[in-house]
Amino acid sequence: NTSLSCHMYRKPCLGVCGCQLLYNLALKKTAVQSSTSGTVGIAGKAVDGNRDANYQSGSCTLTNAESDPWWRVDLVNVYTIGTVMITNRQELENGLDGHQVTECAIIxxxxxxxxxxFPCNSVKGRYVTVFLPGSAKVLSLCEVEVYYGQLLYNVALKKTAVQSSTSSTVGTAGRAVDGNRDASYQRGSCTLTSGQSNPWWRVDLVNVYTIGTVMITNRDELENRLDGAEIWIGNSTKISDPESNRCAVISHIPSGQAFYFPCNSVKGRYVTVFLPGSAKVLSLCEVEVYYGKPL
Known part of the structure; x- marks a missing residue:
């Protein structure tokens, strides 16, 4: 996953929902919590890189009901923390209300x-703790991400998207720019074309941007469907235009994962995902487009 080595120019974030950050310091680090309910909701689920908000799919932590439950990750080194991101469960909506991220914010x-x-005003520390004060409380977190970098803006978010065809009323093109990385088609978060030759999906960024990176989230089933897909950027809706540039060819994205593809600062208004071949089906759970230069 090239997100771990990707650096891009920064500018102020224009909206929280469209922001992406640099390196997640908490990813795959050791996490502990005050207690664990059952065998599924272990502390490490909140730093596994999976934002799936469904507890039943095994992506979230869960403590017992207790007084003052807490969850903590060890970053190993001391960092200047700029932002902490929390993903809430899709059930128990109010379960995180009142949680405190130590010395950073109250949720x-x-x-x-x-x-x-949650911006943390450049607090220095090695440990990040989420603490829920009170009696008979249950703490459940689906992902905790810790960043030292500035916020970056996803220029594709909520923009107009179209595709070569649409299979059913669920898999519309706009699903890939709704800000939801949920990799389950059944929950209405992914696009889907009909089976056809050379299917494509395209987003109109409205303005011309210098694009550093495109991120693609693959479905959690049918893992190999995106293999061989191409990412194109240009000022024309046609990828055959001489000024259109191919950013990357997707060799493989594991099921349910989000992978970044550096685009060498290509300029363009339209970003197209094109899958060459006959009897192909194109399905995307999220496409994010970031301006700037990749490293």
């Missing part, structure tokens, strides 16, 4: 299944 409310960012 007033996060809508169910959503990921919210």
């Amino acid at each position: 007033s409310h996060i809508p169910k299944g959503q990921a919210f960012y």
Whole structure:
């Protein structure tokens, strides 16, 4: 996953829902919590890189009901923390209300299944703790991400998207720019074309941007469907235009994962995902487009 080595120019974030950050310091680090309910909701589920907000799919932590439950990750080194991101469960919407991220923020409310960012004013530390004061409380987190970098803006978010065809009323093109990385088609978060030759999906960024990176989230089933897909950027809706540039060819994205593809600062208004071949089906769970230069 090239997200771990990707660096891009920064500018102020224009909206929390469209922001992406640099390196997640908490990813795959050791996490502990005050207690664990059952065998599924272990502390490490919140740093596994999976924002799936469904507890039943095994992506979220869960403590017992107790007084003052807490969850903590060890970053190993001391960092200047700029932002912490919390993903709430899609059920138990109010379960995180009142949680405190130590010396950073108090969580007033996060809508169910959503990921919210909390600026931490460059606090230095090695440990990040989420603490819920009170008696008979249950702490459940689907993902905790810790960043030292600035916020970056996803220029594709909520923009107009179209595709070569649409299979059923669920898999519309706009599903890939709704800000939801949920990799389950059944929950209405992914696009889907009919079986056809050379299917494509395209987003109109409205303005011309210097694009550093495109991120693609693959479905959690039918893992190999995106193999061989191409990412194109240009100022024409046609990828055959001489000024259109191919950013990357997707060799493989594991099921349910989000992979970044550096685009060498290509300029363009339209970003197209094109899958060459006959009897192909194109399905995307999220496409994010970031301006700037990749490293």
